[in-house]
Amino acid sequence: MLRYITQRLLESLIVLLLVSLATYLLLGLMPGDPVDLLISGDPNLTSEDAARLREAYGLDRPIFERYLGWLGQALQGEFGYSRHFSRPAVVVLNDAVWVTLSVAAPALILALVLAIPFGLLAAGRQGGWLDQTINLSALISLSLPTFWLAIMLIYLFAVELRWLPAGGMGEGFSGRLEHLLLPVSVLALSLAGVFLRFTRAAAAEVLGQDYVRTAKAKGVSRVGLMLRHVLPNAALPLITLSGLQLGALFSGTLIVEILFRQLGMGRVLYDAVLGNDYNLALVALMLTTAATLIGNLLADLSHAWLDPRITLR
């Protein structure tokens, strides 16, 4: 097991290195640099100012030289300074990671809590009205655009009912919880549909297996059958999906973060790429990649832990 984990971590490091190179080159190849953005709306910025700023930011050097310089610093633990936030990139991301986790983790859990029981229920009543109702709900959840759902919930709970804040981070623990309710709900609802469909499909497949029929014949109750025989086998694809979602959630909650004023990874990454903030964009993308790799690794480890037929080598 330890050997397997070490091997996977080494592979991940190589992937991260390649991602950093690709990201740096792609950012560098995009038209315009930070100074272009500065002068685009300000005719008072002189040519001398532009040349001096390019020199100060190191933008007058070849891109590969700049990348090697950055890599050398990064290997010493110095990931550079965010021009967009005027703080070290690592400090910006440290804050953003916790914001994203505070939204994404409860949303993921809530989505699973909603999806698993209803998915099992639907699989157990295939073709019935309950199955169709649950399926329809899942489809609605999948089809609703996140931004629309977010705006609707803001208008309902913040503007009309005035029960919850429209956005922001909140002050103190209870304030934070209060400010998390809407973004977590939106994200959970949008995720629940996918999880529900996966759960239902996997459970429906397992319900057709011989050992389930045997268990039924032995008189195992419906709940026992679902929990002891169906769910464990149906959970494996769900774990894989959750692992993949971890990476996506890490960077993909942009709309929720913008609408609910959560300064998380999605918004930081978006601002960094648009603002040509090389250091921040690079580290953020590497962090997102790392989250995806770790999510996959955790999914594989969970598979092995839950299913003794799987051996890690």
Add this chain to the structure above:
Amino acid sequence: MLQRESCLLGVTSVQCGTAKFERVASLLPLAAPLATLALMRLFIISALAALVVHLPSARAERLNIGVSQYAASLNQLLEASVAQSYLLGMIARPLTFYDADWNLVCGICLRLPTFENGLAERRPLDDGSTGIAVTYELKPDLKWDDGTPVTSKDLKLAWEIGRDRDVGALVGESFRRILEVTLVDEHTITFLVDRVLFNYNASGLIPMPAHIEGPIYRDDPKTYATRTSYDAAPNTPGLSFGPYRIVEARAGSDILLERNPTWAGKQPIFDEVKLVTINNTAALEANLLSGSIDMIAGEFGVAVPQALAFQKRHGDDYQILFRPSLAYEHIDLNLDRPFLKDRRLRQALLFAIDRQSIVDRLFGDKQPVATSNVSPLSPDYTDQVPQYPYDPEKAASLLEEAGWTLDGKVRKNAAGESLILTLGTTAGDRTRELVQQVLQSQWRQVGIEIRIQNSPARTFFGQQVRERRYGDMAMFAWFAAPDSIPRTTLRSSEIPTEENGWSGQNYTGYDNPEVDRLIDEMEITIDADARKVMWAELQRIYMTDLPVLPLYWRATAFVLPKWLGNVHPTGNLSPTTYWIEDWTRN
């Protein structure tokens, strides 16, 4: 690697295989309802708490202002954004600024330096040219919020840091024009500038706290930008000397200010002010309606079309102020393109578009049509220039005169070339894209076919406009200060070329020796009346030659609560927060 064992899929083996899972699964029947109950409970408690603690914002001592941008740096030397000047207006003030009537007034100086009052005088320089010595007297009662007096040393430090090439200040060249700084006394400072410019007594310089920023800068100028207290610890006492000081700054999100106890001027009515950054217009509006914010700053809040829509829905509950600004929306014409070299075609393009109708219908007449490159609010503005009212017949006649005859729907010249022009702008800018479609339709009516070629802002500005590869026409805006001489945009020396590293912002490639001469003269002419004559001549040539198609002056829209009074939008670059101590609660 994952590898499945070859165990049989029988009940026994699955039961065996699920042994560990049961530890988790056995919790699920309890976990699901418990979690749901817990969430519901949390939801209800939070909702009740929100109801209990929610106070009408009109009575709150904190004013929550919604803004759409966060200043990347709070250090005046490292950034020059509207977001930053809006904040700085509350915690500091520059030496001078333009007021709501566009008059230059003192910010922290006692009186404006002039030749008449002896605070400005010409001085011969070592190279034989003439410079100018400008003396500012600081108000004596200014103090940083840690109690340290604001002195001329603080201004000198700002100059030192600003001109230092190692720091990378934004507009360093203007600092380098100041050759020498003399501290006359604690509150008097003299700048020796290398040339006598018309706006010699205007200075947006803001003191830097020498007792805090001085040691940080001198420790290592090259890394100063990454260590300045304004960004590393913005709530450090001693960084503010305005009516407010920073209590807390969450980078990219919110900034909380409180009354500055050392501010000796008029006291503002709000104990606290919070700047809340909300990037999305819909969310900004929802936050306003929910009471999370009290107002939307006009300087960088919602665009005019959104404000007009908001006014229709909620105009009875809020006061919405519109003020034309110095953002000049226009179309740059690429004068290197063969068709556009002909002035008659350029004039026909302008006659063929109904700009008044565009501003009426799209912007509720809140954004005035641009009749030259000078704002109608400016004292330098003149209407004694060629006018281009909507006149498709005149446009057609000019096109005929230029050899473009109608052949089907599109005009052609003698060589059989169709009159097809490209028009680019920033993709995703809904207002510009809407205007673009109207223009396309109106030009089609006189036989000019338009191909739209939009790009994301960074491609558009970073490559196409900067390297003059935008095709025929590029639509964007310039922002300028009052009295700003259009050297970088109109002087022939500022045409970007590969040889000069694409420096300069004369993206049309306009080259008129008379305009070059006027620009050079205007910069050094002190006499306001003489300069006004030159401005009028410049506008006349500009509107005759039409290197640019003027469209309209963008307006700013302020969405304010009914109870907030005395907020006066300036339209120039001075934010309303320069007068926050005058704001009233009705």
